[in-house]
Amino acid sequence: MKKLGELTKKPWFLAILVGVLGFVLLWNIPVEKRKYGFFQDGLATDYTGLLPKQIERVVESKSQEQLQEIVQKANQKGQHISVAGLQHSQGGHTYYEDGVVLDMRPVNEVLEINKEEKTVKVEAGATWEEVQEAVQPLGFALQVSQSQAIFTIGGSLSVNAHGRDIRFGPMASTVKEMTVLTPVGDVKKVTRADDEEWMRYVLGGYGLFGVILDVTLKLTDNEIYTIHTEELSAADYPKYFDRLLDDSKTAMHYARVSVAPSSFLEEMYVIDYRKTGEIDKQKSLKGEEGVRLSKIALDLGRQGGIFEDIFWSAQKKYIDSLDGDRITRNNAMRSESNFMEFTKPGRVEVLQEFFVPLDEYKTYLRELKQLLPSNDQKDDFQIHNITVRYAAEDQVTSLNYAQENMVGLVVLIQHGLQDEQIAEAESLIQDWTDLTLEHGGTYYLPYYRYQSREQFQAAYPNWKDFLEEKLERDPNEVFRNMFYDYYLKEGDDDE
Numbered sequence: 363m364k365k366l367g368e369l370t371k372k373p374w375f376l377a378i379l380v381g382v383l384g385f386v387l388l389w390n391i392p393v394e395k396r397k398y399g400f401f402q403d404g405l406a407t408d409y410t411g412l413l414p415k416q417i418e419r420v421v422e423s424k425s426q427e428q429l430q431e432i433v434q435k436a437n438q439k440g441q442h443i444s445v446a447g448l449q450h451s452q453g454g455h456t457y458y459e460d461g462v463v464l465d466m467r468p469v470n471e472v473l474e475i476n477k478e479e480k481t482v483k484v485e486a487g488a489t490w491e492e493v494q495e496a497v498q499p500l501g502f503a504l505q506v507s508q509s510q511a512i513f514t515i516g517g518s519l520s521v522n523a524h525g526r527d528i529r530f531g532p533m534a535s536t537v538k539e540m541t542v543l544t545p546v547g548d549v550k551k552v553t554r555a556d557d558e559e560w561m562r563y564v565l566g567g568y569g570l571f572g573v574i575l576d577v578t579l580k581l582t583d584n585e586i587y588t589i590h591t592e593e594l595s596a597a598d599y600p601k602y603f604d605r606l607l608d609d610s611k612t613a614m615h616y617a618r619v620s621v622a623p624s625s626f627l628e629e630m631y632v633i634d635y636r637k638t639g640e641i642d643k644q645k646s647l648k649g650e651e652g653v654r655l656s657k658i659a660l661d662l663g664r665q666g667g668i669f670e671d672i673f674w675s676a677q678k679k680y681i682d683s684l685d686g687d688r689i690t691r692n693n694a695m696r697s698e699s700n701f702m703e704f705t706k707p708g709r710v711e712v713l714q715e716f717f718v719p720l721d722e723y724k725t726y727l728r729e730l731k732q733l734l735p736s737n738d739q740k741d742d743f744q745i746h747n748i749t750v751r752y753a754a755e756d757q758v759t760s761l762n763y764a765q766e767n768m769v770g771l772v773v774l775i776q777h778g779l780q781d782e783q784i785a786e787a788e789s790l791i792q793d794w795t796d797l798t799l800e801h802g803g804t805y806y807l808p809y810y811r812y813q814s815r816e817q818f819q820a821a822y823p824n825w826k827d828f829l830e831e832k833l834e835r836d837p838n839e840v841f842r843n844m845f846y847d848y849y850l851k852e853g854d855d856d857e
């Protein structure tokens with residue numbers, strides 16, 4: 363103690379202390395504040411902080427009546443409203459300049475579980491975790507959710523998310539009915555048989571057609587699976603997956619493709635969840651496990667080059683060790699997310715997702731290999747992970763990324779925040795998108811807007827119908843966000 367007291371009197375020690383504290387502080391400053399300055403009140407942003415904007419205010423949602431009043435007033439007075447869940451979308455989907463943001467998270471009650479019909483009715487601000495906690499004791503599980511359960515129901519349905527299940531298609535197909543607050547302030551009960559087709563536009567509608575108040579989702583059993591893992595060459599994946607689709611015993615599946623220099627886009631491993639015929643009501647839901655170790659491993663991979671090779675080998679060993687393990691469906695749908703957190707001054711990590719038809723996958727990957735450097739250690743634009751998912755054809759939504767059965771490549775990218783670094787990332791991602799379009803593919807819309815309007819229109823040929831319906835149902839453009847203005851509003855005048 364005495365020694366410490368003496369140390370604190372030494373100027374060099376104090377200098378080191380101040381330096382360390384300064385570094386820790388800097389490390390924890392949100393990315394938008396680092397880029398745009400500290401003192402900006404009323405600045406809204408989302409998961410990456412790439413698109414901060416001044417907004418009028420955030421309103422905490424409390425009740426249907428309160429929301430109805432806000433929407434009716436906005437419709438009369440020409441105000442703009444955006445809807446927000448957890449704000450893990452990355453392209454300004456949840457706010458608009460000088461607009462009002464409805465924070466939906468406080469309306470999060472699980473309202474009713476119907477055991478006979480296997481459905482759950484839940485308010486839209488609830489997270490998937492909250493739904494899992496309610497249905498697990500009854501032996502039920504979700505039909506579709508993202509691999510992590512942290513997101514809100516309203517936010518996930520409004521992007522029509524997909525996950526590891528290979529039998530149900532994207533999330534919109536699991537909605538039985540819902541209650542929507544429309545742009546003119548009416549509350550509507552919407553079913554699949556609805557003549558006005560609200561589901562077609564609200565689901566995957568990016569908050570532009572109204573507020574989802576509550577939703578009734580179809581459930582399935584909380585089956586117990588055995589995990590099967592296997593290493594294979596990327597060229598063999600389409601055949602492997604075709605066989606998997608025919609094997610009704612496999613319920614869920616995902617894969618990873620190597621981004622390590624020595625096996626870049628050539629090696630893969632697959633993880634399948636096979637039915638055991640057993641259903642679980644007893645096991646508890648798992649929490650975040652092994653976060654520190656996963657974070658250390660991911661941070662190692664983030665160094666690139668040889669470290670990425672070491673990371674890939676470690677991942678393969680870890681995945682291999684899972685072979686034969688048993689897991690419940692609910693637990694397979696709540697992977698860890700904390701280890702992914704990334705804060706580094708001057709840099710950002712973003713997601714992008716590209717979808718291609720399964721039979722294009724092999725040539726697509728071969729051509730992608732020509733486009734991307736296999737070793738990006740010294741580059742500003744770095745790819746840290748590619749996960750492969752299946753998205754079965756979606757017949758429900760209008761802005762539809764799975765226009766046929768698709769394989770999705772979920773890509774974790776890191777790049778710098780200087781203007782020229784963002785421009786370089788944009789240019790590379792646009793080339794990647796062009797390649798995807800050439801192969802009959804699409805890309806996912808909840809992420810940052812690197813793609814051009816022309817690329818958006820090519821990937822989503824229904825965009826005109828979407829826009830026409832938007833203006834028909836919301837003539838005063840009450841529901842507005844930055845995604846809408848960038849891709850749809852200004853895309854309106856190209857004829």
Ligand SMILES: Cc1cc2nc3c(=O)[nH]c(=O)nc-3n(C[C@H](O)[C@H](O)[C@H](O)COP(=O)(O)OP(=O)(O)OC[C@H]3O[C@@H](n4cnc5c(N)ncnc54)[C@H](O)[C@@H]3O)c2cc1C
Pocket residue numbers: 409444445446447448449450451452455456466486487507508509510513514515516517518520521522523524525567568569570572573574575699702713808843
């Ligand atoms: C780490 C990470 C992992 C991811 N993994 C997956 C994955 O496995 N599969 C996948 O498909 N996607 C994945 N995503 C994308 C994610 O599903 C979407 O970003 C989703 O929108 C997140 O939900 P949220 O609650 O954060 O929504 P928000 O970002 O808050 O909102 C998304 C959109 O929904 C609208 N919205 C929100 N609530 C409502 C409501 N009640 N009524 C009407 N509109 C509303 C918003 O206006 C906005 O347009 C991932 C994203 C991240 C960051």
